[in-house]
Amino acid sequence: MLAEIITIGDEILIGQVIDTNSAWMGQRLNEIGISVKQISSISDKKDAILTALTEACSHADIILITGGLGPTKDDITKHTLCEFFGAKMVLNEDALNNIKDIFERFNRPLIDVNIQQAEVPDNCIVIQNHNGTAPGMWFEFKDKIIVSMPGVPFEMIGMMEDYVLPELQKRFNIDSIFHKTIITAGIGESFLAKEIEDIEDSLPSHIKLAYLPKLGQVRLRLSAIGTNKEHVEKEVDQASELIINRIDKYVIATEDISIQEAILNYLKANNLTLTTAESCTGGYIAHLITSIPGSSNAYVGGAVTYSNELKQKMIGVKAETLALHGAVSEQTVIEMAQGALNTYHTDYAIACTGVAGPDGGTPDKPVGTVWIAVVSKNQTVAKKFQFGNKRLQNIERTAINSFYMLWRLLKNI
Amino acid sequence: MLAEIITIGDEILIGQVIDTNSAWMGQRLNEIGISVKQISSISDKKDAILTALTEACSHADIILITGGLGPTKDDITKHTLCEFFGAKMVLNEDALNNIKDIFERFNRPLIDVNIQQAEVPDNCIVIQNHNGTAPGMWFEFKDKIIVSMPGVPFEMIGMMEDYVLPELQKRFNIDSIFHKTIITAGIGESFLAKEIEDIEDSLPSHIKLAYLPKLGQVRLRLSAIGTNKEHVEKEVDQASELIINRIDKYVIATEDISIQEAILNYLKANNLTLTTAESCTGGYIAHLITSIPGSSNAYVGGAVTYSNELKQKMIGVKAETLALHGAVSEQTVIEMAQGALNTYHTDYAIACTGVAGPDGGTPDKPVGTVWIAVVSKNQTVAKKFQFGNKRLQNIERTAINSFYMLWRLLKNI
Numbered sequence: 154m155l156a157e158i159i160t161i162g163d164e165i166l167i168g169q170v171i172d173t174n175s176a177w178m179g180q181r182l183n184e185i186g187i188s189v190k191q192i193s194s195i196s197d198k199k200d201a202i203l204t205a206l207t208e209a210c211s212h213a214d215i216i217l218i219t220g221g222l223g224p225t226k227d228d229i230t231k232h233t234l235c236e237f238f239g240a241k242m243v244l245n246e247d248a249l250n251n252i253k254d255i256f257e258r259f260n261r262p263l264i265d266v267n268i269q270q271a272e273v274p275d276n277c278i279v280i281q282n283h284n285g286t287a288p289g290m291w292f293e294f295k296d297k298i299i300v301s302m303p304g305v306p307f308e309m310i311g312m313m314e315d316y317v318l319p320e321l322q323k324r325f326n327i328d329s330i331f332h333k334t335i336i337t338a339g340i341g342e343s344f345l346a347k348e349i350e351d352i353e354d355s356l357p358s359h360i361k362l363a364y365l366p367k368l369g370q371v372r373l374r375l376s377a378i379g380t381n382k383e384h385v386e387k388e389v390d391q392a393s394e395l396i397i398n399r400i401d402k403y404v405i406a407t408e409d410i411s412i413q414e415a416i417l418n419y420l421k422a423n424n425l426t427l428t429t430a431e432s433c434t435g436g437y438i439a440h441l442i443t444s445i446p447g448s449s450n451a452y453v454g455g456a457v458t459y460s461n462e463l464k465q466k467m468i469g470v471k472a473e474t475l476a477l478h479g480a481v482s483e484q485t486v487i488e489m490a491q492g493a494l495n496t497y498h499t500d501y502a503i504a505c506t507g508v509a510g511p512d513g514g515t516p517d518k519p520v521g522t523v524w525i526a527v528v529s530k531n532q533t534v535a536k537k538f539q540f541g542n543k544r545l546q547n548i549e550r551t552a553i554n555s556f557y558m559l560w561r562l563l564k565n566i
Numbered sequence: 567m568l569a570e571i572i573t574i575g576d577e578i579l580i581g582q583v584i585d586t587n588s589a590w591m592g593q594r595l596n597e598i599g600i601s602v603k604q605i606s607s608i609s610d611k612k613d614a615i616l617t618a619l620t621e622a623c624s625h626a627d628i629i630l631i632t633g634g635l636g637p638t639k640d641d642i643t644k645h646t647l648c649e650f651f652g653a654k655m656v657l658n659e660d661a662l663n664n665i666k667d668i669f670e671r672f673n674r675p676l677i678d679v680n681i682q683q684a685e686v687p688d689n690c691i692v693i694q695n696h697n698g699t700a701p702g703m704w705f706e707f708k709d710k711i712i713v714s715m716p717g718v719p720f721e722m723i724g725m726m727e728d729y730v731l732p733e734l735q736k737r738f739n740i741d742s743i744f745h746k747t748i749i750t751a752g753i754g755e756s757f758l759a760k761e762i763e764d765i766e767d768s769l770p771s772h773i774k775l776a777y778l779p780k781l782g783q784v785r786l787r788l789s790a791i792g793t794n795k796e797h798v799e800k801e802v803d804q805a806s807e808l809i810i811n812r813i814d815k816y817v818i819a820t821e822d823i824s825i826q827e828a829i830l831n832y833l834k835a836n837n838l839t840l841t842t843a844e845s846c847t848g849g850y851i852a853h854l855i856t857s858i859p860g861s862s863n864a865y866v867g868g869a870v871t872y873s874n875e876l877k878q879k880m881i882g883v884k885a886e887t888l889a890l891h892g893a894v895s896e897q898t899v900i901e902m903a904q905g906a907l908n909t910y911h912t913d914y915a916i917a918c919t920g921v922a923g924p925d926g927g928t929p930d931k932p933v934g935t936v937w938i939a940v941v942s943k944n945q946t947v948a949k950k951f952q953f954g955n956k957r958l959q960n961i962e963r964t965a966i967n968s969f970y971m972l973w974r975l976l977k978n979i
Contacts, residue, residue: 190614192607208621
């Protein structure tokens with residue numbers, strides 16, 4: 154069973170908004186055994202919508218559309234769909250009641266454009282929107298299922314979870330798709346490929362191996378499709394075991410989790426705690442850690458010491474260290490890490506200080522110069538990095554490298 | 567001049583990776599007057615690539631492809647392009663030298679699959695890759711320009727900036743596209759639309775107004791296309807001035823910046839400083855602030871106080887406050903904000919504490935309960951929010967609402 158996702162909105166095409174809806178939808182469709190054949194982002198113009206719909210009907214069985222259902226003049230999805238199906242617009246009472254409820258709850262008067270949101274083509278099943286005013290629409294047309302939902306992520310998610318996914322599951326008897334991911338670090342993509350070449354070559358044709366490199370790590374993804382779910386899972390598990398045994402020391406995790414999640418799992422399992430002292434990453438390391446549910450079991454919090462004053466005040470970096478070696482130095486980063494560890498009473502600490510850019514570089518310490526330290530009570534490792542001149546990339550690379558350094562310290566590798 | 571972006575890779579379709587390349591490319595193409603007609607994400611299968619190429623040739627003049635150029639077996643873009651053009655593969659000496667240089671620099675032996683990366687179809691102009699091993703390829707085919715680049719973001723960005731964008735600019739005499747964005751908060755999309763309905767109706771047909779709602783704010787984007795750049799800019803400026811005058815008090819910024827950037831601009835202009843004390847957002851507020859270049863001029867740093875111990879130790883929340891009212895309470899959030907302000911000597915402070923979820927909720931304080939406080943020396947505003955049960959969404963909403971609260975405090979509205 155193949156699906157196509159169409160996201161409508163100029164804001165995506167001009168890069169003002171990054172389309173995160175499609176990734177979410179792709180994940181969830183995969184989980185119930187529906188493969189996404191294509192994701193198309195198009196303009197909110199009638200001809201673009203009609204062309205995309207026609208092309209999607211030639212690629213896929215299920216077409217999920219998001220966007221263009223708002224109350225304003227640039228929202229034309231509903232009327233274009235109505236024209237595509239040769240249907241006519243009718244007022245849907247349930248949708249209208251939902252809109253009235255929302256406006257009453259916020260104590261706001263209903264205006265005409267809000268009432269018009271309750272109008273839908275007469276050939277659709279209405280999907281109620283429990284998180285907003287625009288109703289979703291489910292169409293069946295020439296053996297295809299076409300669903301139109303709002304582009305606001307949590308409205309779309311609500312409709313997918315409450316109605317679309319369960320309904321698709323009910324309708325189809327679908328082949329099983331099974332993925333297994335192995336996360337590696339410390340080895341390049343081509344070396345990894347050479348290392349496991351014979352295993353890859355011996356895989357049956359319905360098992361696919363993909364390499365997904367990303368900032369110092371390579372994710373290996375095994376995928377298989379088959380009618381017998383258990384059989385497919387077993388085959389993929391066997392293949393992944395062969396690979397894991399071969400490249401053991403590079404494996405961070407055998408499920409699709411981030412390195413920070415692997416670290417937290419290790420800390421929790423061993424009843425250990427962690428703190429952070431961040432300068433150039435400005436809270437990003439803490440954010441990556443605390444994005445993970447249950448992180449408070451191992452992570453106590455930390456300091457964002459942007460100014461020199463806070464480096465001294467919060468975590469006891471010495472004024473003379475800053476004066477003698479500067480804020481971006483081995484001495485400072487070690488004092489930050491050890492200071493955080495001692496002040497906040499944890500087993501491990503990460504610290505970093507650097508020139509994130511675009512300004513603040515000197516000939517001596519150009520933009521992209523970063524010091525990272527990871528420490529425990531008895532161990533201190535500090536390392537200098539020279540990244541590029543892009544601020545956000547420098548922040549991201551500092552964070553990911555600090556996690557690798559901590560991982561190696563935890564694992565003694 | 568119309569472009570289509572094709573991103574190749576199953577990892578996008580199954581939602582393992584979010585496609586951020588396309589947004590970046592869309593922005594940069596727009597800046598030089600090229601409109602993106604469609605973004606298509608497709609599988610790394612031959613038939614999918616061939617179908618997408620054929621369809622793209624019917625939509626657009628310029629086709630930019632990313633992904634599938636790595637050294638491993640799942641990377642088939644290059645050979646599929648070769649087949650599409652009826653070309654044959656040849657070894658490119660410059661690309662090979664680049665690969666050799668990189669392997670020498672990292673002191674690694676060259677293996678066969680790495681050398682094969684230097685092979686390209688014989689009808690292309692090679693785009694050198696200064697950030698990796700896979701060369702880019704520029705094809706001219708039946709009045710279309712087709713460019714293939716790696717999917718690794720900074721490799722693609724390097725090629726776009728060094729070669730593709732300048733080359734496209736040189737080739738075409740393109741109409742000017744001009745965008746202007748107005749960021750509003752505190753008014754819903756439909757009310758905003760009604761408020762400026764007469765202005766919108768009076769716009770000439772080549773000026774388009776789009777509403778982009780997002781978590782409590784609405785971005786208004788005016789776009790116009792024309793042959794005379796100055797004339798188009800002037801028209802858009804006039805229209806935006808009419809709108810800004812009408813909805814003055816809801817306007818946060820008249821350029822496409824975030825509310826945190828608007829706050830930093832205000833603080834810097836008035837020589838004021840800011841700190842943060844975060845519990846449930848775990849560093850995300852600090853990260854959003856410090857992502858902005860130059861933020862250190864107003865932001866000194868802050869505390870991530872995940873544990874109760876750190877709430878007391880770092881910013882002086884009283885033990886009895888925590889015992890009596892709990893960590894998620896008006897009293898605690900106010901002590902956090904005032905404590906941070908006094909400890910770190912700033913003019914303003916933001917604090918938040920809440921139950922981000924998915925665990926940790928109680929009947930009294932369910933998941934999604936959040937307290938936010940914003941304070942100055944003489945002012946304290948605290949507010950309770952009841953968000954949903956999704957951790958990342960709760961973190962994001964807390965951050966954005968804390969910025970709105972600070973904005974209103976700064977502006978006395």
